[in-house]
Amino acid sequence: ISRARAAHRIHRIRESFYLLCGYGEAGKVVTRFLSEVGERVVVVDRSENAINELKLSEMPFETEALIGDASDPEQLQRAGLTHTLCKGVIAVVGDDEENLKIMISAKLLNPGLKAIGRVNEADTADNMRSFGTDHIINPFNTFAWHFSLAFSSPSLHLLNDWLSQTDYQTLNDPVFPPRGLWILCGFGRFGKALHRKLEEQGNTVIVIETLPEAADAPEGTVRGRGTEAVTLKQAEVERAVGIIAGTDNDANNLSIIMTAKALAADLFTVARQNHNRNAPLFKAADVNIVVNQNLLIANQIITLLTTPLTYQFLKQANKQGVQWSNELVSRIGATVDERAPLIWVMDLTAQAAPAFFQAVRDRRELTLGQLYREPHNRKVRLPAVPLMIARAGDYILAPDDATTLQVGDRVLFCGPRAARSKLFSTVTSNEIMIYLITGRHRIISPLWRYLAGGRNE
Structure with a gap:
């Protein structure tokens, strides 16, 4: 009965709206932001708990919610996919296959609709692209590319960072990662993307991975998690200039950073943060760069929906030289305080x-x-x-x-x-x-x- 009522309310919507599939950590940030700027959102999630949380969250602007499988075309149509006032669909479910199905449904049932999909795998991204998905977001590749900019052009890295944030977020300071030996803990999708970029920037990389064979880790990989001093010493932590804690476990990533800093206090540290709620812990750990994949995804989506010209600007800006980006960053810095512009x-x-x-x-x-x-x-x-x-x-x-x-x-x-x-x-x-x-x-x-x-x- 509640599903039927929700579908009826969605059918009666008389103003434009976005259809968001997946009310996880990235989905929550996007929904909150769109609501705060007066955009209506219809949210679909298979989890009753997630939908109940949304209903209790007191969004500034009216938000509709539907419990259902967003990869099911019928459920998407009930949620407003083919509604004449639906102006975009966003797929941020935690599963590549589901996001792909959502993008396929969007492009077949409502071809003119703006479609944004989150992916983790290159094969899924290629498949989405073949169906005409407008924007495909891979948070691991995005961060790896941004991180490589910090080596070649710190000011261009900062420009991308500042203009990819929303104006309520605190501005990050410029970072200057050193070149040399880097330790990379975790060789999953995130680790593989960073490994390529680190080597492209002329760094030597030693990988630490619990299952090197299964992860197809490179020769010379140290077996272990990186949370133990003995493993870090095997990876020559005393000689390293930087360390990346890139596993999908926040507790392990914090442990890697704290253990490494105890052995080599001057290390440049990068840590992957998997859950928004752990932000205070990563801040207390005094990490040089924290990679919150959920915010990365959310900020990209918000930019594409609210100021898509920013996306085009950054594409053009990233072709410019160091002096050009230095001057522009200085001008922007003079107009703002501690918040992103x-x-x-x-x-x-x-x-x-x-x-x-x-x-x-x-x-x-x-x-x-x-x-x-x-x-x-x-x-x-x-x-x-x-x-x-x-x-x-x-x-x-x-x-x-x-x-x-x-x-x-x-x-x-x-x-x-x-x-x-x-x-x-x-x-x-x-x-x-x-x-x-x-x-x-x-x-x-x-x-x-x-x-x-x-x-x-």
């Missing part, structure tokens, strides 16, 4: 920016530098950084202030929330727009117009 897109269209559109129709020219100024004191620049302009299929990276803006431009900014509010006031207010272009305040009171002889000031 908010990222937003300003669409310069007649509907979204009527004052800008009117100014262009009046043959007034506006440069980017004129746009992000204080609305009532154009001598003061707003604490915002323009990251990119998307224009007719082209991208202008880190545009300078002299760039002339055009109707149809999509400008990607980052900065504090207050700056975003002021910018949106600018592009929707004719009075503010004229002031920023001309330096003159237009008098709009009829009495003042009469006293001023109908002239503007």
Whole structure:
């Protein structure tokens, strides 16, 4: 009866929504964020406990929940997969096969729907890709790639880190992992991805693995968990510059880090955190880099859903040089405090920016530098950084202030929330727009117009 009622409520939804499959640790973060920004979410999970937890969580915006197997096409349709107002499906179930089935159902039953799927295996990713899945997230490959950036370009690593966070998360400091001998504990999917990248960056890697043969570990692997001093000594911990605790067990990973630091205090430490609830323990362990795979997945999904232009920006930014990324990171750092910057897109269209559109129709020219100024004191620049302009299929990276803006431009900014509010006031207010272009305040009171002889000031 409760399932039928839930399906009936979903059928009667009259505003757009996202369909999220899997209310695990990543799913919870995504659902909470979307709810906080006013997006409706329908959640499907086979666990009654997970659905009950969602119902008791007091989300800021109304969220629907359905107990069911998300890999079953019929269940997905009951959850709104083919609803005309469903604008995207997100598969973050803990099983690759289930996520694949969800993506197949989405692309066959509602081909125009944005589909995002989480995977662990390369074969599953290839299969998803063949069905046209829009975005495929592999948290292990994502972190391995980001970690390799820290060796080659710390500022580019930091840029990716900052712009992949949501604006309520604390900014991470830059990291500078040393090159040399690294110890890698655990040779599962996470370990294999890191092993490749560490070697690509010119490091020597000694692996510690409990079952080297089953894991297809490289020659020279030390048998063990890495939680014991004797195993770490076999892996030459005294000579190592860094250690990675990459198992799927948080207690073991913490034990590896603490034991290793007792033997070699100067080690650069990286630890995999599998459960959000253990964050205080990893913080207390003073680990240089904590890899929370659930937050990695959630942050990527949030970026793809809320500011997909950020994804395109990072693709372009990662092709740039060290000096370019150094300068951009410095500019962003000057606009924020300890929290990650908010990222937003300003669409310069007649509907979204009527004052800008009117100014262009009046043959007034506006440069980017004129746009992000204080609305009532154009001598003061707003604490915002323009990251990119998307224009007719082209991208202008880190545009300078002299760039002339055009109707149809999509400008990607980052900065504090207050700056975003002021910018949106600018592009929707004719009075503010004229002031920023001309330096003159237009008098709009009829009495003042009469006293001023109908002239503007």
